[in-house]
Amino acid sequence: MVKDIERHLFVVGGAEDKEGKCTILRRFVTLAGGSEAVIAVVTAATELQSEVGQQYETLFNRLGAGKVHLLHVANREQANNSENIALVGSATGVYFTGGDQLRITSVVGGTALDNELKEVSRRGAVIAGTSAGASVMSDIMIVAGVGQVEPTQESLRLALA
Secondary structure, rough: OOOOOOOEEEEOOOOOOOOOOOOHHHHHHHHHOOHHHHEEEHHHHHOOHHHHHHHHHHHHHOOOOHHHHHOOOOOHEEEEEEHHHHHHHOOOOOEOOOOOHHHHHHHHHOOHHHHHHHHHHHHHOOEEEEEEHHOOOOOOEEOOOOEOOOOOOOHEEEEEO
8 A cells, every 4th residue: 555645845935034933934844844854955046055055054953953954056967966866865855945946947957856856755855945946846937027017928938847
């Protein structure tokens, strides 16, 4: 008999609270296992990988995660690196930071890391992301648009995730 595994995608619109009660991020840590959580922070979307990664590492540690691993993936070679794949493979939660969603899909899409992300999701890990990290969770994502106007088909640019 196949065990029914609870799966979670945790899509954060962006600009989540990182200093106050951190309600959204605290819930992510809880879903990932709380004090037993092993969280992999994927910084592929941002050009400031070390800075942004350190911010989330400090934050998730403060929120009670068991372990936090930073996964700086700036190119496809790193997305196929066996150590990076192992870090994701051991994760109970994976968190994609904000930045440029096209950077995530062009660096991670179709790599061993992409395959491992799908596998850990099937095993029940929480896959989360904010802003660009949230955008890549759909098959078709918004990659550009005109700010401060009601979105119309002509004002958006879409791409396959």
